[in-house]
Amino acid sequence: MNQEKFKRRDFIGLVSKTSILGLAISPLATLADSTVPESKDSLPAEGHTFLTQPYLQHPGTDGMTIMWITARDAYSWVEYQEKGGTTKKAHAVTDGMVDANDRLHKVSLQELKPGTIYTYKVYAKEILSYEPYKITYGETIESSTYEFTTLALNPAEVSLLIMNDIHDRPQSIPQLMALNGNDPYDFVFFNGDIFDYQTDENQIIKNMINPCTTAFASTKPFMYVRGNHETRGKFARQLPAYFHNLDGGQYFSFTRGPVHFIALDTGEDKEDNHPVYAGLIDFDTYRKKQAIWLETQLKSKAYKKAKFKVVIMHIPHYHSGDGHGTLHCREVFGPLFNKYKIDLMICGHTHTYKVHPPEEGHQFPIIIGGGPKDGKRTLIKLKANERKLHLSMLADNGQEVGNYELSR
Structure with missing residues (x-):
């Protein structure tokens, strides 16, 4: 396959000034194991873009972990829903603090239903400045919509x-x-x-x-x-x-x-x-x-x-x-x-x-x-x-x- 297809612009998604008000936040979904060591070898920040599409990890009957990487430090979250259901928001929390100001993002969804199709998008709001008493945000970018299926309970195959x-x-x-x-x-x-x-x-x-x-x-x-x-x-x-x-x-x-x-x-x-x-x-x-x-x-x-x-x-x-x-x-x-x-x-x-x-x-x-x-x-x-x-x-x-x- 021609590797020119793997250019960064293929993974940028739609850029929007997205409001997150009104979303149903799933509290338990935010409390998943979410510790992500900070990268020690950063890429040049060529604008606030996705360097990867989201990729799925740690599949379960009642959960799924979603990871992705951005070019600049951000606060990130996932919006997901069971088909036809209410949209929920999940972000990662470590020891009472929402994970933020990093480029490597990991959110673990919990309390999902077994054998069920979910759709999801990932979001990243750029952090322009992180001072002790003032955080300045930039643009919010969002991915395309994807779907996954949780594992069935006691599958025969x-x-x-x-x-x-x-x-x-x-x-x-x-x-x-x-x-x-x-x-x-x-x-x-x-x-x-x-x-x-x-x-x-x-x-x-x-x-x-x-x-x-x-x-x-x-x-x-x-x-x-x-x-x-x-x-x-x-x-x-x-x-x-x-x-x-x-x-x-x-x-x-x-x-x-x-x-x-x-x-x-x-x-x-x-x-x-x-x-x-x-x-x-x-x-x-x-x-x-x-x-x-x-x-x-x-x-x-x-x-x-x-x-x-x-x-x-x-x-x-x-x-x-x-x-x-x-x-x-x-x-x-x-x-x-x-x-x-x-x-x-x-x-x-x-x-x-x-x-x-x-x-x-x-x-x-x-x-x-x-x-x-x-x-x-x-x-x-x-x-x-x-x-x-x-x-x-x-x-x-x-x-x-x-x-x-x-x-x-």
Whole structure:
């Protein structure tokens, strides 16, 4: 896809001197977890514009989180409504203070109805001056109108799309999404190494968020776990602020329909004492901490009750060489996967797509998605109902290059 399409003017929306009087404000919607660390590497403020369309995060049966970025500091909010219902307003509140005077915006809507379509717009009122006892506002801009659907209660089925190892090739996101055609899906999952390393905010906008909103992300949510490349570069520590994972962390678990998912952050594949990191990483301790958390998830009622158990993580602990990250994941995670009998693992990292059936060492299949180059890229489609889980892996030419099926 021609990247000239991703120009900023495509995301500006309509500028208006909008009055917010008379809107019904949903109090509980404003009290969602809303802490957003301030960006440390600002873009030049070329007028009060949207740098991204809104993108959906943290989907739930009764909530949805909406994020977006502006070129200048602003006070922001969301206006939303159930189709045919009353328009409500929600903004983010942290410790009694409404979030404002920032460019990275996050509003979590609450008390929504399950399985219901909502329409929404995002707004940003520029803050020209923020003095101790006087705040001066500028123009208010608004986005186009979008819609999303909350998750149904106890759905019988789940469907998702998985991408990995994009490596700063933004055109790959809409191209791979197009392979899905018109098949329905609930959400998209990015399984690490979407970037080569972290440089600044503009890289995140240009190479991930804007391609996502163009393809799907203003109407369908996505989730994200880091790969080893996202731990590198001067902006790596700011990266988590641009996403809102379930549980608010870099690893998490969730149940959708008959499937219980566990998403792990496998960290860096190099040793912690590697000289390129100058003593500034400690992923061995981090993975050990995750292993303790992992066992609590594997013992949980949600895990035991699920028809299918799926782990998603970037570095596979087998079939990815003998690097330190691979071997340490094998040491701290591997015995738990076998002991508690996971059904399926989905990984990336190797840039070589492959379906590895169960064998000695891993008593479950490991599916590895492809790499960033043309002819190596893949889209993984996973669908499950109460009786069957089916995974299909498509190459970037549309040909199926792998599949796996589990039955109950």
